[in-house]
Amino acid sequence: MTRVTIDPITRIEGHLRIDVDVEGGKVAKAWSSGQMWRGVELIMLGRDPRDGWAITQRICGVCTTVHAIASVRAVENALQLEIPVNAQYIRNMIILAHAVHDHIVHFYHLSALDWVDVTSALKADPDKAAALAQSLSSWELNDREVMRRTLERLKTFVNGGQLGIFTNGYWGHPAMKLPPEVNLMAVAHYLQALEVQREANKVVAILGSKTPHIQNLAVGGVSNPINLDSPETLTLERLMAVKAHIDKLHDFVKNVYLVDVAAIGAMYPEWTTYGAGVTNYLSVPDIPLDGKGTRFAFAGGYVPGRDLKQRKAIGSFDDPYWAKGVEEAVKHSWYTYDTQGPLHPYKGETRPDYTDFQDDAKYSWLKSPTFYGEVAQVGPLAQVLNMLAAGYAPAQQYAQQTLERVAAIGHIKVGLDAMHSTIGRHAARAIACAVKTDQLSEQWKLLMDNIGRGDYTTYNHPVFPKGEIMGVGFHEAPRGALSHWVVIDDGKVRNYQCVVPSTWNACPRNDADQPGPYEASLLDNPVAEPDKPLEVLRTVHSFDPCIACAIHLTDGEDAFTVRAC
Numbered sequence: 001m002t003r004v005t006i007d008p009i010t011r012i013e014g015h016l017r018i019d020v021d022v023e024g025g026k027v028a029k030a031w032s033s034g035q036m037w038r039g040v041e042l043i044m045l046g047r048d049p050r051d052g053w054a055i056t057q058r059i060c061g062v063c064t065t066v067h068a069i070a071s072v073r074a075v076e077n078a079l080q081l082e083i084p085v086n087a088q089y090i091r092n093m094i095i096l097a098h099a100v101h102d103h104i105v106h107f108y109h110l111s112a113l114d115w116v117d118v119t120s121a122l123k124a125d126p127d128k129a130a131a132l133a134q135s136l137s138s139w140e141l142n143d144r145e146v147m148r149r150t151l152e153r154l155k156t157f158v159n160g161g162q163l164g165i166f167t168n169g170y171w172g173h174p175a176m177k178l179p180p181e182v183n184l185m186a187v188a189h190y191l192q193a194l195e196v197q198r199e200a201n202k203v204v205a206i207l208g209s210k211t212p213h214i215q216n217l218a219v220g221g222v223s224n225p226i227n228l229d230s231p232e233t234l235t236l237e238r239l240m241a242v243k244a245h246i247d248k249l250h251d252f253v254k255n256v257y258l259v260d261v262a263a264i265g266a267m268y269p270e271w272t273t274y275g276a277g278v279t280n281y282l283s284v285p286d287i288p289l290d291g292k293g294t295r296f297a298f299a300g301g302y303v304p305g306r307d308l309k310q311r312k313a314i315g316s317f318d319d320p321y322w323a324k325g326v327e328e329a330v331k332h333s334w335y336t337y338d339t340q341g342p343l344h345p346y347k348g349e350t351r352p353d354y355t356d357f358q359d360d361a362k363y364s365w366l367k368s369p370t371f372y373g374e375v376a377q378v379g380p381l382a383q384v385l386n387m388l389a390a391g392y393a394p395a396q397q398y399a400q401q402t403l404e405r406v407a408a409i410g411h412i413k414v415g416l417d418a419m420h421s422t423i424g425r426h427a428a429r430a431i432a433c434a435v436k437t438d439q440l441s442e443q444w445k446l447l448m449d450n451i452g453r454g455d456y457t458t459y460n461h462p463v464f465p466k467g468e469i470m471g472v473g474f475h476e477a478p479r480g481a482l483s484h485w486v487v488i489d490d491g492k493v494r495n496y497q498c499v500v501p502s503t504w505n506a507c508p509r510n511d512a513d514q515p516g517p518y519e520a521s522l523l524d525n526p527v528a529e530p531d532k533p534l535e536v537l538r539t540v541h542s543f544d545p546c547i548a549c550a551i552h553l554t555d556g557e558d559a560f561t562v563r564a565c
Contacts, residue, residue, distance in 0.1 A: 034365040075219045094208050118187060199248045253434050282301075287439060336349075522539055
């Protein structure tokens with residue numbers, strides 16, 4: 001038995017430690033440990049709940065918009081406040097663009113290097129790489145000149161004595177098996193994705209006034225005044241610019257991202273058999289189409305044991321099935337509760353109780369969420385499976401197209417069961433990205449049509465009653481089901497809890513000692529070289545960890561006091 005500790009996992013947001021016991025070339029047991037404490041819930045206590053969105057989006061420098069959205073939805077849910085549909089459309093475009101940006105960056109810049117051997121690309125024939133790329137898609141930047149320039153650029157990195165942005169990969173690892181031409185094509189698309197992701201960020205910046213950390217939200221709607229003639233408002237010119245950016249995203253997602261993911265899946269078919277782990281799937285509905293959150297473009301629900309026929313839908317922001325089902329345990333977390341057992345978020349406590357890393361006791365700053373007592377995987381795979389179970393035609397189309405493309409490239413037979421895997425999470429994320437890109441255009445059209453009918457309203461004023469009210473705001477964030485839970489007493493926050501996607505997936509064992517999704521997904525993963533645990537990284541990265549959302553830490557011994565001038 002060999003213990004392998006990866007601390008920290010890189011190419012993610014935040015600090016994550018993964019420990020695995022390797023026996024016979026496979027993972028026999030795994031531990032997922034968040035290495036920072038999140039205390040934003042304590043910062044929220046006693047504050048005006050209308051300030052929550054601005055504070056909580058500082059949880060992370062990547063997952064900014066998502067926390068802002070969940071926070072305003074939580075307060076609006078507590079108030080039972082309807083918001084104008086224009087505000088929904090604007091919010092929807094912001095969160096869709098944010099998600100598209102996130103998915104592109106995750107695949108190309110955070111996880112593709114687990115599969116692509118950059119140094120192998122130096123041996124590629126650029127003309128053959130171009131011919132291969134052009135046989136797979138009509139993307140305009142797949143030509144010979146682009147591949148030749150990419151190869152020369154890569155040689156410059158290496159001849160300069162370093163690989164620059166490609167430093168520290170496990171190049172030459174026996175688990176790397178793409179041909180040099182495929183590696184060169186992937187490097188070219190990696191570099192192109194750096195430019196394309198900016199198009200999504202521009203949509204967020206135009207509508208949200210800034211990115212990261214948007215500035216336009218308010219409990220009751222958005223602060224975007226609509227006046228097609230005034231240069232200081234959301235004008236026709238700005239709306240047309242948004243559409244132009246969306247169109248550029250369409251081209252890349254359809255002709256590059258979906259194709260590259262299928263190619264990786266076809267050339268690593270064995271990875272459709274690793275990494276399933278927890279196959280209870282939880283997602284929440286999103287992209288509301290009315291002011292009350294009762295109709296959504298994307299379905300949500302709970303799929304137990306990978307059985308899509310047993311899916312139970314979550315139908316609205318007020319659905320009691322969702323609101324009653326979530327709890328968090330701390331048996332293996334560096335927290336303590338006043339009572340035994342898990343707590344519902346409305347009664348949640350944020351009380352740190354640090355010990356050393358203890359295999360069979362406390363070993364993580366993450367709590368352990370459950371849905372009606374069961375561990376659940378969240379993320380794009382859960383979202384896509386819920387869409388398929390609900391009969392959402394665009395998701396069905398892209399899923400079928402992806403599976404057929406994998407079969408054609410790899411000359412293999414592949415079905416929907418392949419989605420329950422490490423590579424399946426990547427495929428699901430690409431499918432979700434394509435669906436969201438389409439929906440971006442649809443939300444833009446809905447907003448334009450509604451403005452055309454003379455409706456310019458973007459805000460309804462909230463009124464806070466005396467006494468206690470409670471609300472939950474959920475959002476299907478890029479990494480999965482995110483929820484903020486608020487208890488408001490006489491207009492002030494009395495309790496605030498965030499149950500985030502990386503808490504669901506990266507959590508330690510719960511009160512029943514069931515492993516979390518990361519931990520379960522690593523069991524039986526191959527590990528060819530324990531000192532170079534590339535295979536462990538492949539599975540962990542497939543979830544797109546964002547540990548800053550799950551945890552934060554302040555070191556009291558190195559604190560500074562400053563005075564604002």
